[in-house]
Amino acid sequence: MRKNLLAVGGGVAAIAVVLGVTLSGVLTPSVDGTAVPDEPTRVLSDVGAAGRSLAKAPSAVFNGTVTIGDRDTLRLENLTVTATGETTGTVIPKQGRAELLQVGDSTFVKADDEFWKAQPTVLPGSVTDVTETAGKWTAVPRDVFGIDLGAVLLPTRLGLSVDQQDVRYGDAYIGEESSDDPNQRNSPSQDPVGVMRLDVGEDDGGVTGDRRYQAGEMTIGVDSDGDLVSVRGPLAASTRAVAAASGDLTVAIKNADDTRSTYDAMTSTVGDLRDVPLGFIAVTDPKGDLNCAFGGDCVLDYTMANTVRGALSGEIAVTITSEFKVDGAPLGTCRGTGRMPAGGRGTVTCRIATRGREGSVDSTARFTVSGRADVDTGALSTAVRARAAAVRDSLGWESTTPKASAAARRYDAQITRAPSGYVLRVGDVAFDGRESDGTLLLVYGPGYGERVLPDGGFAASWSGTGKLLAQARDARAAAADEPVRMVFAEQPAADAARRLLAENGVEGVDVVDVPAV
DSSP states (O other): OOTTTOOOOOOOOOOBBOOOOOOOOEEOOTTSOEEEEEHHHHHHHHHHHHHHHHHHHHHEEEEEEEEETEEEEEEEEEEEEEOHHHHOEEOOOOOEEEEEEEEEEEEEEEEOHHHHHHHHOBBOOEEEOOOTTSEEEEEOOTTTSSSSSHHHHHHHHHHHTTHHHHHHHTTOSSOOOOSSSSOOOOOOOOOOOOEEOOOOOSSSSOOOSHHHHHHHTTEEEEEETTTTEEEEEEEOOOOTTOOOOEEEEEEEEEEEEHHHHHHHHHHHHHOOSOBBOOOOEEEEOOOEEEOOOOTTTEEEEEEEEEEEEEEEOOEEEEEEEEEEEEETTEEEEEEEEEEEEEEEEEEEEEEEOOTTOOOOEEEEEEEEEEEEOOOOOHHHHHHHHHHHHHHHHHEEEEEOOOBBBBBHHHHHHHSSSSOEEEEEEETTTTEEOOTTSSOOOEEOOSSSSGGOOOSSSSSSSSHHHHHHHHHHHHHHHTTTTTTTEEEEHHHHHHHHHHHHHHHOOOOOOEEEEEOOO
């Protein structure tokens, strides 16, 4: 940057009513004449049971590979994922290796230098990131490996997806269409396609297990008890995933005691999170302004902005080192420091005395940045304890008839991370799912907004009005002390539901709207 000494100035610069637990299929006569399910239906039943063994597990340990798209492959070593999505274990990408810790909405890795050197940087040539990350727990986005492993391998999501239910149903409306109930459940009227039992040979390259099954593109292995022990094929989609992923993994289902030990270890690690580096800082090209006064000082002001992948919070320290010359002859060097919030902007300044020299002044500035994350270890420890309690109190999943419309099925998967053909039963009430904090969910997809009158309420004559009210009352009674939430895809429907509950004295049921994606 050049400035004439004689010039002065410048500025600084997101309930189902279960009618029955069914699997479609044809009843064929047995040897004694008794009707029995045909082979595809029996196989699908076995696959569903295997999936539920994982879905109801407090946690599971995964070993093997996850391939993102058709290129990047991650090797997992003893990666534990709990029923509420906490994740801990080793991930080995193409370069380097890293320990992964996911707790609540926070993600950290402790990776080697090779891993960090392989990460792309978004910095102008004059800026160097000097954050010390190698061998230290570092705050990173959930998709640091190109996919959110904790979400994709969530036991509920993966377990309930192995039968490829939503893939098999596709966009079809199941059964006879209802114009009265957007959450209508219907039983499929035809055999499941692409579901079969496979032969097991010694060292044949197939998935591990005493028995093998195939459902669409998914192959699974089960042990002698019918519990899931391996998967090979497409993994359940994550709303936070960057690309589609497939897996070739062994699965070890863990009991409550093992899971409690995992949470104890997480609590210990979280307690040691101090002075946590902030990974993946991107900085814009700094914009500068040089102001010089004859006989006084030259003041150099630079403004820069930053983004942090994953929109993490924290602070970034900035240093500037600038060399000055007057008419090409060295004048000296100035240094300065500044700070800016992660995801924000800031200014860094340095000055140098002109020492009475006249002429044109040039400055060449270089910068370093170093990020530190805002980590509330107390809040994280509390979150770990709450998640551990939610796992201990978790309920088992059971099969039911799926929601008939594709829109309703997609919305169920979005909110509950499970196909609509599975529910959580509490007493006589079936819930669509459970949040990671233990909240029981009733999910209402697109279509309810069309039933809202101009005055903002549901019509008393519509049968769905009475159903919604009864479902909320029954859910609140069945849940006892558990929180209950009704989730609608449309805001007018959510507003109308709140009004309906308030007018009828139903309390203790949270009502929210989460748009369908």
